[in-house]
Amino acid sequence: GQQLNQSPQSMFIQEGEDVSMNCTSSSIFNTWLWYKQDPGEGPVLLIALYKAGELTSNGRLTAQFGITRKDSFLNISASIPSDVGIYFCAGLFSRNTNAGKSTFGDGTTLTVKP
Amino acid sequence: EAGVAQSPRYKIIEKRQSVAFWCNPISGHATLYWYQQILGQGPKLLIQFQNNGVVDDSQLPKDRFSAERLKGVDSTLKIQPAKLEDSAVYLCASSLALVRFFGPGTRLTVL
Numbered sequence: 001g002q003q004l005n006q007s008p009q010s011m012f013i014q015e016g017e018d019v020s021m022n023c024t025s026s027s028i029f030n031t032w033l034w035y036k037q038d039p040g041e042g043p044v045l046l047i048a049l050y051k052a053g054e055l056t057s058n059g060r061l062t063a064q065f066g067i068t069r070k071d072s073f074l075n076i077s078a079s080i081p082s083d084v085g086i087y088f089c090a091g092l093f094s095r096n097t098n099a100g101k102s103t104f105g106d107g108t109t110l111t112v113k114p
Numbered sequence: 115e116a117g118v119a120q121s122p123r124y125k126i127i128e129k130r131q132s133v134a135f136w137c138n139p140i141s142g143h144a145t146l147y148w149y150q151q152i153l154g155q156g157p158k159l160l161i162q163f164q165n166n167g168v169v170d171d172s173q174l175p176k177d178r179f180s181a182e183r184l185k186g187v188d189s190t191l192k193i194q195p196a197k198l199e200d201s202a203v204y205l206c207a208s209s210l211a212l213v214r215f216f217g218p219g220t221r222l223t224v225l
Contacts, residue, residue, distance in 0.1 A: 006156075031212050042118070042205050042216030043157070088156050092212050101170065102214070104156030 003027075006089055006105030014113050019076040021108040023089035031092040032065050032072040036085045037107070043088055047074070079112050086110070116140065118217030120206050126223045132194040135220045139187070139208030145169075147214060148181055148191050149205040157205055157216075163189065196224045 006023045013019060023032070031050050035043035047058050049065035049072060056063055062075045072089055086107040093101050119138040127133050139146050144165050149157035160179065162170040165186040174181070178197070183189040193200055201224045207214040 004156075033213060035216075040218070040221075042207075042218050045213055045215070048213055090156075090214075102159065104158070106154070106156045 004089060004091055004103050004105040006108055008108060009106075010109040010111070012111045012113065013079055015079060015081060017079055019079055019083070019110060020073065021075075021087060021110075022071060022073045023091070023105050024071040025091055025103070026070065027091065027103075028069045029091035029093060030069070032063070033090040033092065033102075034061075034063050034072070034074050035088045035090065037088060038085045046087075076110075079110075081112050081114055084110055084112050118206055118208055118215055120204075120217040120220055122220055123218065124221050124223075126225065127196055128225050129198055130195040132192065133196055133222060134193075135191045135204050135206075135222075137189045137191070137206030137217060139189070139206070140215055143208035143210050143215070144186070145209045146183055146189050147207040147209070148189070149207065149216075151203040151205055151219070153202070160191070160204075193222075196222075198224050200224050 004023050004025050033048050034046045037043040047056050047063040052069045053067050054065040060077045064073045086109050088107045089105045090102050121136050146163045148160045150160050151157045160174045161181045163183040166183050181191045203219040203221050205216050205219045207216045
């Protein structure tokens with residue numbers, strides 16, 4: 001099946017620093033989703049991207065849908081301790097026989113030191 | 115708006131035993147998913163329902179896993195018999211369109 005490569009696998013940063021993580025694939029997706037998962041909880045949607053080249057912000061979070069449709073980036077500005085968690089990307093197909101199918105990356109674990 | 119509900123939150127069983135998980139999706143969401151999340155990995159789809167019909171169960175180990183969604187609302191996922199490698203978090207999600215909304219998951223430990 002399709003595979004998403006998410007990097008980096010983990011990050012240790014100081015409070016106030018900016019964070020950048022990305023997802024790449026050999027497959028072309030029609031939608032990219034970014035989720036955050038806290039310990040003991042399910043993933044929570046952060047940002048949804050529906051169009052190649054789209055840049056979307058949600059507070060301190062900014063995500064971009066790569067022009068090739070094979071990658072996506074998530075940036076967090078001015079990190080705070082509650083940003084700690086695992087960030088997952090998911091690529092979705094919305095057309096043809098694969099419509100609705102999704103693949104998740106293996107996550108980027110973020111640790112923020114106060 | 116109430117989110118996706120799952121129970122139990124935790125379950126510990128011995129190998130070869132049976133276990134069942136329950137999920138109640140967000141009201142009005144026609145699509146329901148069961149994912150398996152092994153520690154250190156992202157969620158992997160097991161089965162997808164559209165109303166009470168199965169859309170995709172290609173990754174479901176059908177010799178031991180089964181799922182149903184009678185009446186197109188609640189769903190149950192069963193493992194019989196469990197193996198050690200089934201230890202994972204089982205996430206239920208629902209959607210109206212493409213975006214999946216996840217429940218808190220059931221953490222299964224098989225000893």
